[in-house]
Amino acid sequence: MFDRDPVMTWVHGRIALLGDSAHPPLQYIAQGAIMAIEDGWVLGEHVARNRAEDGTVDWSTALAAYEAVRPEHCRRVLTTSRKWGELWHLDGVAREQRNALLRARDTYDYSFTDWLYGPTALTPGQEPEMFTPIPLDSAPAGGAVPAAEAA
Numbered sequence: 292m293f294d295r296d297p298v299m300t301w302v303h304g305r306i307a308l309l310g311d312s313a314h315p316p317l318q319y320i321a322q323g324a325i326m327a328i329e330d331g332w333v334l335g336e337h338v339a340r341n342r343a344e345d346g347t348v349d350w351s352t353a354l355a356a357y358e359a360v361r362p363e364h365c366r367r368v369l370t371t372s373r374k375w376g377e378l379w380h381l382d383g384v385a386r387e388q389r390n391a392l393l394r395a396r397d398t399y400d401y402s403f404t405d406w407l408y409g410p411t412a413l414t415p416g417q418e419p420e421m422f423t424p425i426p427l428d429s430a431p432a433g434g435a436v437p438a439a440e441a442a
């Protein structure tokens with residue numbers, strides 16, 4: 292496995308990165324191909340929106356619109372995947388705290404993944420809010436999460 296920090300510049304002149312060339316992810320949330328497909332869809336939409344009746348494309352505008360939205364979304368995916376992986380590999384007290392927090396969660400509560408599996412944003416304004424992380428040390432080591440926090 293190889294990890295690297297997200298890159299926020301994907302466009303240089305008429306050249307645009309997409310897929311793994313722009314954002315090779317760690318595997319923990321299985322989003323590599325998803326991001327690549329979404330990149331292609333978003334780029335295609337912006338090209339279509341900036342195509343004149345005679346077929347010419349305003350590439351600068353289309354590529355700028357693409358770069359305005361995709362790098363930030365993929366930065367979120369990459370850094371969340373990294374954190375997710377750290378969570379899976381915890382040991383000792385931290386592992387017990389993680390288990391207590393996860394056990395306390397409602398099976399049907401998708402608030403930690405809604406931002407990921409919701410509609411793909413075409414503009415920065417459509418990008419959904421991220422979840423609020425729960426601090427690991429809010430859970431007692433080896434014990435249950437207090438009912439008020441687990442609710």
Ligand SMILES: Cc1cc2nc3c(=O)[nH]c(=O)nc-3n(C[C@H](O)[C@H](O)[C@H](O)COP(=O)(O)OP(=O)(O)OC[C@H]3O[C@@H](n4cnc5c(N)ncnc54)[C@H](O)[C@@H]3O)c2cc1C
Binds near residue numbers: 311312324325326
């Ligand atoms: C084991 C494994 C499991 C995965 N599971 C998931 C999953 O569950 N969900 C998910 O979303 N993602 C998953 N991924 C990640 C996903 O496969 C990649 O993120 C995705 O394939 C990236 O797509 P891409 O088109 O950017 O790059 P690639 O699929 O790597 O395509 C690049 C293509 O370019 C070609 N190429 C390279 N150099 C040249 C050249 N000089 N000239 C011409 N062609 C060239 C390559 O042969 C290749 O066909 C997984 C990956 C692996 C390895």
